[in-house]
Amino acid sequence: MPMHSGFHHSGRHFLQIPGPTNVPDRVLRAIDQPTIDHRGPEFARLGREVLDGMQQVFRTRHPVIIYPASGTGAWEAALVNTLSPGDRVLMYETGHFATLWQRMAGRLGLDVEFLPGDWRRGADPAQIEARLAEDRQHAVKAVCVVHNETSTGAVTRVSEIRDAIDRVAHPALLMADTISSLASIDYRMDEWGVDVTVGGSQKGLMLPPGLSFNAVSDKALRAAKSARLPRSYWNWEEMLAANATGFFPYTPATNLLYGLREALHMLEEEGLDQVFARHARLAEATRRAVRGWGLEVLCVNPVEYSNSLTAILLPEGQDADRVRGVVLDRFDMSLGTGLGKLQGKVFRVGHLGHFNELTLAGTLCGVEMGLSLAGVPIRRQGVQAALDFLSSEQQWTAHEAAVLLSA
Numbered sequence: 177m178p179m180h181s182g183f184h185h186s187g188r189h190f191l192q193i194p195g196p197t198n199v200p201d202r203v204l205r206a207i208d209q210p211t212i213d214h215r216g217p218e219f220a221r222l223g224r225e226v227l228d229g230m231q232q233v234f235r236t237r238h239p240v241i242i243y244p245a246s247g248t249g250a251w252e253a254a255l256v257n258t259l260s261p262g263d264r265v266l267m268y269e270t271g272h273f274a275t276l277w278q279r280m281a282g283r284l285g286l287d288v289e290f291l292p293g294d295w296r297r298g299a300d301p302a303q304i305e306a307r308l309a310e311d312r313q314h315a316v317k318a319v320c321v322v323h324n325e326t327s328t329g330a331v332t333r334v335s336e337i338r339d340a341i342d343r344v345a346h347p348a349l350l351m352a353d354t355i356s357s358l359a360s361i362d363y364r365m366d367e368w369g370v371d372v373t374v375g376g377s378q379k380g381l382m383l384p385p386g387l388s389f390n391a392v393s394d395k396a397l398r399a400a401k402s403a404r405l406p407r408s409y410w411n412w413e414e415m416l417a418a419n420a421t422g423f424f425p426y427t428p429a430t431n432l433l434y435g436l437r438e439a440l441h442m443l444e445e446e447g448l449d450q451v452f453a454r455h456a457r458l459a460e461a462t463r464r465a466v467r468g469w470g471l472e473v474l475c476v477n478p479v480e481y482s483n484s485l486t487a488i489l490l491p492e493g494q495d496a497d498r499v500r501g502v503v504l505d506r507f508d509m510s511l512g513t514g515l516g517k518l519q520g521k522v523f524r525v526g527h528l529g530h531f532n533e534l535t536l537a538g539t540l541c542g543v544e545m546g547l548s549l550a551g552v553p554i555r556r557q558g559v560q561a562a563l564d565f566l567s568s569e570q571q572w573t574a575h576e577a578a579v580l581l582s583a
C-alpha cells in the first residue's frame with residue numbers, strides 16, 4: 177500500500193506565475209551546501225561578494241542592504257528609515273501592489289496622498305509633476321512608485337518621474353519598487369536619480385523567496401539621520417556598519433546568500449543587457465500570442481508594456497480563474513491569478529528569470545490549450561504568431577528594447 181495517494185504529474189511543473197520564478201539547478205546546487213559560521217572569515221568574503229554584486233544589478237555605486245525578509249519587509253524598511261510620523265508621501269495607484277504599499281504607509285502613520293489610476297498603465301509623470309508644482313511648502317517628503325506593477329504588467333517610466341520632480345525643483349525623495357523588474361527590465365538607480373530602490377529575490381534574480389533589498393542614495397542616508405519613525409530590525413545604520421566588513425547585525429540567510437552568489441555569476445555570464453534583451457524578446461512573443469488568440473493585453477500603453485509578465489484580459493463573462501484551474505489540472509502549469517479588482521478578469525503569464533524560447537513555447541501551448549478547453553472563444557493562432565516571431569530575424573536587441581522603454 178502506498179503511504180500517500182497524491183496524484184503525481186510526470187515531468188517538470190511549469191511555474192509561470194510572475195514570481196516566485198523557476199530556480200535554476202545551478203542556484204539550487206549552490207544553496208545545498210553546509211551552513212557556515214556567519215561570524216567567520218569565509219562568511220565575510222561571501223557577504224562582501226554579494227553586496228558588491230548587487231550594486232551592479234541595481235546599477236548603483238551606493239550601498240545595498242540585504243534583509244532576510246520578503247519584499248514587504250523591504251517596503252517597510254524604505255519608509256521607516258527615511259520618514260517621520262505624519263510626513264506626506266505621494267503614491268500612484270498603478271495596481272494591487274501600489275495599493276498595498278500605500279496601505280502600509282498609512283498604517284505606519286504617514287499621510288498618504290494616493291493619485292488614482294485605472295490599473296492599465298504606469299504612474300503618470302505629468303500628474304505627479306502637477307501635484308508637486310502645487311506643493312510650494314514642500315510638504316511631500318517622498319514620491320513612491322512601483323516600477324513594474326506585477327498585478328497589471330505595466331511599467332512606470334521611473335526616469336520620467338525623476339525628470340518631473342526635477343522640473344519643479346521639488347526636494348522629495350524618489351523611491352521605486354523593483355521587486356518584479358530587477359534583473360529582467362532595464363533599471364538604472366544612479367542614472368535615474370532614485371533615492372531608495374526596493375527589490376526581492378524571488379523574481380528576476382531566480383532565487384527562492386526570502387531575501388529583499390534596499391539600495392540607498394546619499395540623500396536617503398541623510399534623511400535617515402533625522403527620520404523619526406520607529407525602526408529596529410530594519411535599521412540601515414546597524415546594517416551598514418556590520419556590512420562594511422561583510423557581516424550582518426543578526427543571523428543572515430546564509431544558504432540563500434550562496435544562491436545569490438551563484439545567480440549573480442549567471443547574470444554576469446549572460447550580461448545584464450542580454451538579460452534585458454531576452455526578456456524583451458520573450459515578452460514581445462507573448463503579446464503576439466495574445467493578439468493571435470484575439471484577446472487583449474491589459475496594459476494599454478505600448479511604451480509601458482512589462483517585459484517580465486503579461487496580464488491577459490478575458491472577454492466579459494469568462495472566468496480567468498477557471499482557465500487557470502484547467503491549465504493546472506491538465507498541464508501542470510501555474511499561471512498568475514487576477515489580484516484585487518482584477519480577480520477573475522485576468523490571468524497573468526510570468527516570463528521572467530530562468531526562462532527561454534522553449535519554456536515560453538511550452539507555456540503558450542499550455543495557455544492556448546487551456547483557453548480552448550475552458551470554452552473561451554479564441555482563434556488558435558497565438559502559439560503560431562509567437563513561434564513565427566521567435567524564429568524570425570526580426571528579434572529585438574537590448575538597444576531596441578531600451579529605445580522602446582525610453583520612447
Ligand SMILES: Cc1ncc(COP(=O)(O)O)c(C=O)c1O
Nearest residue numbers: 246247248273326353355356376
Ligand atoms: C511589485 C511588488 N511589490 C511588492 C511585492 C510584495 O513582495 P513579497 O510578497 O515578497 O512580500 C510583490 C510581490 O509579488 C510585488 O510583485
